[in-house]
Amino acid sequence: MNSRRADCLWLALLFLVMIATTAVSIRFGAMEFSAHDMAAAVWGKLSGRGDLPLDQRIFMQLRVPRAILCLLVGACLGVGGTLMQALFRNPIVEPGLVGTSSGAAFGAALFYVFGALLKVNLGGWTLPLAACTGGVLSTYLVFALAHTRNQGRSSILRLLLTGLAINALFMSGIGFLSYVARDPQARSIIYWNLGTLSGADWNSVVVVGAATVVGLAFAVVCAKSLNALMIGEDEATALGVNVARLKWIVLTINVLMVAVATAFTGVISFVGLVVPHILRILRGPDNRFLILGSALLGATLLSVADLIARTLLRPAELPIGIVTAVVGVPVFLSLLRSREYLS
Amino acid sequence: MLTATDLVFRAGSRALIDHVSARFEPGRLHLIMGANGAGKSTLIKLLTRLERPHQGHVLYDDADVTRFSERSLAQRRAVLSQAVEVAFSIPVRELVLMGRYPHFGARPGAGDLEICDEVMRFFDVTDMADRSYGTLSGGEKQRVQFARVLAQIWRPLGDSARYLFLDEPLTFLDIRHQIDFMEKVRTFASQTDVVVVGVVHDLNLAVRFADRLLLIHHGNILADGSTADVLTTENLRTAFGVSPVLLTNPATGNAHLVVESRNGDT
Numbered sequence: 001m002n003s004r005r006a007d008c009l010w011l012a013l014l015f016l017v018m019i020a021t022t023a024v025s026i027r028f029g030a031m032e033f034s035a036h037d038m039a040a041a042v043w044g045k046l047s048g049r050g051d052l053p054l055d056q057r058i059f060m061q062l063r064v065p066r067a068i069l070c071l072l073v074g075a076c077l078g079v080g081g082t083l084m085q086a087l088f089r090n091p092i093v094e095p096g097l098v099g100t101s102s103g104a105a106f107g108a109a110l111f112y113v114f115g116a117l118l119k120v121n122l123g124g125w126t127l128p129l130a131a132c133t134g135g136v137l138s139t140y141l142v143f144a145l146a147h148t149r150n151q152g153r154s155s156i157l158r159l160l161l162t163g164l165a166i167n168a169l170f171m172s173g174i175g176f177l178s179y180v181a182r183d184p185q186a187r188s189i190i191y192w193n194l195g196t197l198s199g200a201d202w203n204s205v206v207v208v209g210a211a212t213v214v215g216l217a218f219a220v221v222c223a224k225s226l227n228a229l230m231i232g233e234d235e236a237t238a239l240g241v242n243v244a245r246l247k248w249i250v251l252t253i254n255v256l257m258v259a260v261a262t263a264f265t266g267v268i269s270f271v272g273l274v275v276p277h278i279l280r281i282l283r284g285p286d287n288r289f290l291i292l293g294s295a296l297l298g299a300t301l302l303s304v305a306d307l308i309a310r311t312l313l314r315p316a317e318l319p320i321g322i323v324t325a326v327v328g329v330p331v332f333l334s335l336l337r338s339r340e341y342l343s
Numbered sequence: 344m345l346t347a348t349d350l351v352f353r354a355g356s357r358a359l360i361d362h363v364s365a366r367f368e369p370g371r372l373h374l375i376m377g378a379n380g381a382g383k384s385t386l387i388k389l390l391t392r393l394e395r396p397h398q399g400h401v402l403y404d405d406a407d408v409t410r411f412s413e414r415s416l417a418q419r420r421a422v423l424s425q426a427v428e429v430a431f432s433i434p435v436r437e438l439v440l441m442g443r444y445p446h447f448g449a450r451p452g453a454g455d456l457e458i459c460d461e462v463m464r465f466f467d468v469t470d471m472a473d474r475s476y477g478t479l480s481g482g483e484k485q486r487v488q489f490a491r492v493l494a495q496i497w498r499p500l501g502d503s504a505r506y507l508f509l510d511e512p513l514t515f516l517d518i519r520h521q522i523d524f525m526e527k528v529r530t531f532a533s534q535t536d537v538v539v540v541g542v543v544h545d546l547n548l549a550v551r552f553a554d555r556l557l558l559i560h561h562g563n564i565l566a567d568g569s570t571a572d573v574l575t576t577e578n579l580r581t582a583f584g585v586s587p588v589l590l591t592n593p594a595t596g597n598a599h600l601v602v603e604s605r606n607g608d609t
Binding site: 004089090227228231234235237238239241280284288 | 427442445
């Protein structure tokens with residue numbers, strides 16, 4: 001079909017833009033690399049030379065994994081936003097809505113304040129693990145509280161409102177922890193809540209990459225059923241969709257992608273909200289396009305945000321969550337005002 | 344053939360459907376009537392498997408409805424409800440194509456697109472095909488929804504009857520479109536492998552179009568049969584608390600109901 005070919009062209013275009021953005025992004029930062037430096041570093045790494053010069057080591061061990069992690073996290077947040085908006089049938093929904101990211105942030109805050117008391121030491125894995133556990137547990141809490149025996153058509157609304165309440169609870173918990181924490185820890189909590197990719201390494205790339213691939217694969221399979229959900233839960237059921245199972249699968253994918261991404265980078269706002277909006281304006285609400293498109297566009301936008309975060313106050317670094325919010329809010333508001341979109 | 348045996352459905356301790364049994368035959372238009380809260384919509388939900396009964400069975404041909412997978416049920420059974428809210432602005436053609444979702448995998452086949460064109464022509468919505476659903480009027484939306492629902496069961500299946508359920512489909516239509524719509528339903532229902540069960544509120548439309556009427560009262564079937572048998576003064580007084588007068592239109596010979604008073608004590 002004609003629109004299918006157009007979808008493919010759009011996806012190809014988004015992919016090219018993503019690659020171009022990444023290519024620019026890995027050049028600039030606290031250090032600048034020329035194309036020649038980058039090629040030398042990659043070649044040195046691939047040919048297994050152990051004694052790369054310092055700048056090439058920086059490039060291969062910091063800059064490149066950071067760029068890749070940025071793409072993966074952006075993809076996770078974009079797809080999470082698309083999934084949540086489709087599932088809740090509401091364009092003003094963020095992937096963190098069911099409590100995932102505030103729970104992850106609370107887990108991280110707990111680690112910053114009490115981590116020193118832990119007997120077990122998992123090194124660099126402790127913080128991501130604490131955050132991921134917090135994200136999964138808080139999401140589970142939202143579900144347990146929103147679940148009643150009489151699952152009527154209000155079940156999704158109840159889930160949404162329970163998510164809001166639990167988010168508020170965890171945010172105040174984080175507030176309390178940063179209030180009682182000593183200064184450096186309190187700063188760490190705040191910094192983490194604003195999101196940062198500065199902890200990126202190849203380990204985080206592997207973990208987040210696995211979550212992205214698995215989540216994206218399941219999301220693509222669910223796309224058609226999510227389209228049917230646009231016309232309502234009963235109508236989707238009449239069209240042969242097992243709505244209870246669909247909800248369960250989609251929410252699991254979302255928790256997987258968002259909890260894992262947040263665990264390594266902290267809370268990054270607005271990407272999950274804005275990306276599906278932009279694509280819906282460009283191409284309409286077909287989830288078969290939106291899911292793949294939001295992975296690509298989410299990755300691109302977060303790369304741009306990270307580039308800004310790294311270069312604006314060079315050599316210091318801005319938390320990326322500030323950049324996404326400052327860029328995202330005006331974009332979001334102007335989208336809301338654009339005609340026809342919400343009608 | 345659609346058979347319901349001894350259906351019971353409760354909300355809390357209250358029985359919304361209280362031991363209802365009925366048979367619905369292909370090729371005829373069955374209409375269900377009753378006061379608000381009588382249990383019409385609940386009965387439709389049970390017959391379509393959108394809700395499971397606490398007791399009793401629903402059989403499609405001779406197969407218990409609980410035995411179908413979601414998808415194979417959706418290939419033979421379509422439901423139009425009174426107000427469908429579409430969450431995002433989607434082109435009319437895409438919406439109608441959703442009716443074919445149970446029939447294709449990732450992408451629609453040529454047959455699916457052909458069926459969409461046919462139903463859109465049948466409901467006179469072809470020239471809206473590329474418009475966004477959100478920009479349509481209430482009546483246009485309802486016609487597009489009906490096109491979607493009929494796309495689901497447009498062609499005979501061979502090995503199974505097709506089942507169409509309508510839950511107060513006329514709510515947003517003006518009088519001309521109501522009649523137009525009911526005529527289309529009757530055309531569709533005249534096929535020998537199609538079972539149609541609908542809920543309507545307008546007594547006069549029911550008189551004019553029903554092959555068989557079921558009058559529901561307090562979760563029970565109060566009367567079941569031809570319109571003349573069901574719409575008696577006694578039945579209407581019990582079911583709705585009104586007193587009707589049946590008049591004959593001298594021009595057409597059609598029967599029309601006029602309601603005399605609200606509490607039926609004339």
